[in-house]
Amino acid sequence: MDDKRIRHDEQSSAYPREDDPSAYPQAGRERMILPQPISALGTGLPNVEKAMLQRMSPERVFMMGDNPGLPRMPKAPKLLDFFRLRFSEITFRHLLQSAKTALEAGQDEKIVIACLLHDISNGALLRTEHGYWSAQLVAPYVSEEVAWAIRYHQALRYFADEAAGFKYPDAYNQFFGPDYEPPEYIQQAHREARAHRWYMTSRLITIYDMYSFQENWSVDPEQFTDIIGRNFKEPKEGLGFDGSPTAHMWRTMIWPNNFL
Numbered sequence: 468m469d470d471k472r473i474r475h476d477e478q479s480s481a482y483p484r485e486d487d488p489s490a491y492p493q494a495g496r497e498r499m500i501l502p503q504p505i506s507a508l509g510t511g512l513p514n515v516e517k518a519m520l521q522r523m524s525p526e527r528v529f530m531m532g533d534n535p536g537l538p539r540m541p542k543a544p545k546l547l548d549f550f551r552l553r554f555s556e557i558t559f560r561h562l563l564q565s566a567k568t569a570l571e572a573g574q575d576e577k578i579v580i581a582c583l584l585h586d587i588s589n590g591a592l593l594r595t596e597h598g599y600w601s602a603q604l605v606a607p608y609v610s611e612e613v614a615w616a617i618r619y620h621q622a623l624r625y626f627a628d629e630a631a632g633f634k635y636p637d638a639y640n641q642f643f644g645p646d647y648e649p650p651e652y653i654q655q656a657h658r659e660a661r662a663h664r665w666y667m668t669s670r671l672i673t674i675y676d677m678y679s680f681q682e683n684w685s686v687d688p689e690q691f692t693d694i695i696g697r698n699f700k701e702p703k704e705g706l707g708f709d710g711s712p713t714a715h716m717w718r719t720m721i722w723p724n725n726f727l
């Protein structure tokens with residue numbers, strides 16, 4: 468089977484495991500993983516930082532570098548490597564499905580690439596403020612218009628535009644309750660976007676932004692290789708290693724368990 472098409476949650480034997488300690492850093496020691504502070508905040512889950520610091524010993528250290536529990540990324544990772552090897556299954560399918568729907572509707576490539584990337588931060592980084600994080604993550608590699616559209620899709624999802632064919636998502640009534648009102652900064656972002664010349668680019672993201680996940684539906688990410696090639700500047704050093712203003716965000720997804 469083509470290794471590149473395997474998703475990490477569907478396989479594991481293709482990668483070296485913990486029983487091959489020489490394949491990983493900090494060989495022979497237990498490597499503790501401290502959860503990210505933001506993931507526990509406000510949840511009632513105990514903060515384990517202090518307890519883990521107390522458990523440290525010469526044989527027990529904090530993890531830095533490749534985690535045997537995750538597929539190893541290539542030395543110079545490309546966009547689709549993150550899709551295959553890091554993104555949650557829901558985000559993987561949602562992004563591919565949105566892009567495919569836009570492509571089949573005959574939209575031009577800037578819309579297809581925007582759909583393919585619009586929720587990228589949900590894949591392996593952060594959900595909260597996902598439009599802003601996603602836009603920032605890809606901004607060095609896409610056109611200004613595509614990054615702008617991704618940023619504003621977060622706000623536009625809360626506001627119907629019947630003339631454009633977008634109604635308030637049923638999913639949002641379920642997610643947030645039917646009486647949910649978006650905060651003022653989201654309302655302000657919606658007003659800004661409406662008045663902007665790139666409004667329809669962002670609005671089209673929301674139109675192809677679908678939450679209907681068919682279980683047997685599959686799309687091969689490779690089918691977007693050419694569109695990515697023309698619309699996403701893959702750095703030759705790989706994402707995370709090109710010194711861009713967001714390289715650290717890509718590295719965070721490569722090594723999500725690094726202590727520092």
Ligand SMILES: [Fe+2]
Binds near residue numbers: 597598620621676
């Ligand atoms: Fe979104």
Ligand SMILES: [Fe+2]
Binds near residue numbers: 561585586676677
């Ligand atoms: Fe989405």
